[in-house]
Amino acid sequence: ESGELLTPNSFKYCARIIHNELNNPLFHSHCLRHTHGTILAENGVNPKSIMERLGHKDIKTTMNTYVFNTDKMQQDAADIFARAIM
Template sequence: MGIGRLDKHFKNAGVTNVSFHGLRHTHATIMLYAGIQPKDLQHRLGHSDISMTLNTYVHATKEGAQKSASIFENAINSL
C-alpha cells in the first residue's frame, strides 16, 4: 500500500498532513514506549550509530506516544 493510498485512510480517521517521514518517526516513538530496546530500534531503522537513534527519539514523551498510537490504531481500524 503506497503513501497516497494511506492518505485516504488517515483522512477518514481525522488525521491530515502525514508525511512518510512522520510515519517513520511516530512508529519509532511508539516502539520505544512499547518496550523495544534502543539497539533493536537502531537496527530496525537502519541507523549506523546508536547515538543517531537516541538523539532523534529520546525527547519523545510517553503521552505523545500514547496519543500517536491511538490515532494510528483508529486509522488502521478504518481500513
C-alpha cells in the first residue's frame, strides 16, 4: 500500500515481533503455511492441489505435517455420513 518493498525478511521480522515482543512463543513464520493448508482442506480442496500449492513432492508431507484435522472437518464428516445413510 505504501509502495515499500516486502521481502521474506520483512515477514520474518514481523513474525519475530509476534513471537518475542508480543510473547506468543508458539507463533513462527511457518505457522501460516500450516494454516493455509488446513484452511484449504477444511473447505474441500483436493489434497493433491494443496500439495502442489505448498510445493511439496510427497502427499504424505502435506497431509501429515501441513493439514490438521479440525472440529469443522470432523463435523463435516459426520454430516456427510449421516446424509449418506438416510
